[in-house]
Amino acid sequence: MRKWSRSMDERKYRKFIKRSQLEPNVDEYCNKVLDRDRMFLSKAITLIESNAPRHERSAGELLQRLLPHTGNSIRIGITGVPGAGKSTFIEAFGLMLCELGHRVAVLAVDPSSAIRGGSILGDKTRMEQLSKHPNAFIRPSPSEGTLGGVHRKTRETILVCEAAGYDVILVETVGVGQSEGIVRGMVDFFMMLAITGAGDELQGMKKGIMELVDAIIVNKADGDNVELAKKTAREFKQMLHFVQSPTNGWTPRALPCSSLKGTGMEDVWEIIQQFAKETKSSGVFESRRKKQAKDWLYSLIDARLQKLFFEHAEIKKLLPKMEHQVMSEEITVKKACDQLFTVFNGK
Ligand SMILES: Nc1nc2c(ncn2[C@@H]2O[C@H](COP(=O)(O)OP(=O)(O)O)[C@@H](O)[C@H]2O)c(=O)[nH]1
Ligand SMILES: [Mg+2]
Incomplete structure (x- = not known):
């Protein structure tokens, strides 16, 4: 014993x-x-x-503890359909910035990687040079996790990277579900990488996305495709005139580039710098960040409340019953909801 x-x-x-x-x-x-x-x-x-x-x-x-050391960067979101060339663009653009003396952190918000599991490896090989550069830091998205889980901690990750002295943060996302809106809500400058010849559907050209972007970059402007890419950029520019800009006082731009050849990279950086300069002097930059912090607070509160509710022992028991009664039209949805909250509130 x-x-x-x-x-x-x-x-x-x-x-x-x-x-x-x-x-x-x-x-x-x-x-x-x-x-x-x-x-x-x-x-x-x-x-x-x-x-x-x-x-x-x-x-x-x-x-x-790190908070006082954060914020000193430009946060750039990049979206585009798979195959548009986001990873290739980040490799070329990131290398250029590193050579200019910037410190570049690359984060991926890629719900597809959680589903398919494969894209991380592909990206690592595509960003081979950048990942070896001493000024660069590449963090692939977690290989596991729910759709929400993947980008649940990206905001925090941005802050830690800033505290570690990275002054350009690139956040890559695939336009799946709500990921574009979520990334727009955590960056200063948001751009879409587009390609020529793809139909509107393929480009994700819902009006919604046009209202989120500060720039559209038409990639793969090389070889036989140069003129077409320029033309597509002009067309995008015209289209952008008809939608509301996401950033007060800024007219969204459209321009061609080739990530493969590395052309147009300076132009993209020029625009981003101009954007930062203008929005900082108008106060839009700072007020957007403040609003983002506030929205983040509310989304955390939402998430916690949901967790509290759905993990409540009594709710767990009652919920399937309420579901059933609602589906079989025994009680109204409102009444089911009321009953659940009566239990949740412990009354
Ligand atoms: N011709 C050409 N091909 C490109 C360019 N950028 C990317 N690609 C190719 O397009 C394919 C998809 O690129 P990737 O960067 O993986 O796209 P992502 O899915 O948006 O990250 C690859 O085969 C790239 O080599 C470009 O500027 N010109
Ligand atoms: Mg990619």
């Missing part, structure tokens, strides 16, 4: 030791990130993406 209990204590003790060894040291993380240690930047992002409660606590503390 005594032997048994001693071994139990021992096991507990070992577990305790193991846990304290795993417990992240927030001081160390903070200092190393500020020191621009890339390995610790990766580790910090992994910590932030973790769902373990004790990691969430440390991650929260780390972010709070």
Whole structure:
């Protein structure tokens, strides 16, 4: 009996030791990130993406400590259908920026990678040179997770990258579901990479996306395609006149480029710099960031409330019954909802 209990204590003790060894040291993380240690930047992002409660606590503390060192970057969102050339563009554009002395972080918000699982590898090989550049940091999207899970922590990741001294943040997304709107809500400048010859449907040319972009870049303007790309850019420019700009005081631009040849990259950067200059002097830049922070707060509140509700023991029991009664038209939807909330409120 005594032997048994001693071994139990021992096991507990070992577990305790193991846990304290795993417990992240927030001081160390903070200092190393500020020191621009890339390995610790990766580790910090992994910590932030973790769902373990004790990691969430440390991650929260780390972010709070890093907050005064964040914000000093231009956050750029890039969307476009698969195959438009986003990864190739980021490789060329990112390299140019690195050569200019910028520090570039690339984050992917790619719901398709969670579904298909394959795109990360493809991107890594496509961004081979950039991923080796000392001024660049590439973080592929987590290979697992729900659609929401993939971009759940991208905002936090942006902040940590900024604290680590990255002054250009590129966020890549595929136009699936609501990902474009979500990315628009976390960047300063949002652009779409388009290609020639694709029908409107293929380009995701819903009016909705036109209202989100600050620029449309017509990629693959090389070889026989140069003139057509220029023409397509002109057409986009005209179309953009008819939709409301997402950014007060800024007229969205359209221009061609070739990510493969590296042409037009300076023009894109020129436009982004002009955008930053103009919106900073008009105050639009700052007010957008403030609004984004506020919206982020509300979306976190939403998420927590949902979690509280759906994980409520009584709700879990009652919900299938209410579902059934609503579907069989025994009670109205409103009444089912009322009943659920009566239970949720503990009345
Ligand atoms: N001709 C040409 N091909 C390109 C260009 N940019 C990308 N591609 C090709 O288009 C394909 C898809 O590119 P990728 O960067 O993976 O697109 P993504 O799915 O939007 O990330 C690849 O075969 C690229 O080599 C370009 O500027 N010109
Ligand atoms: Mg890609």
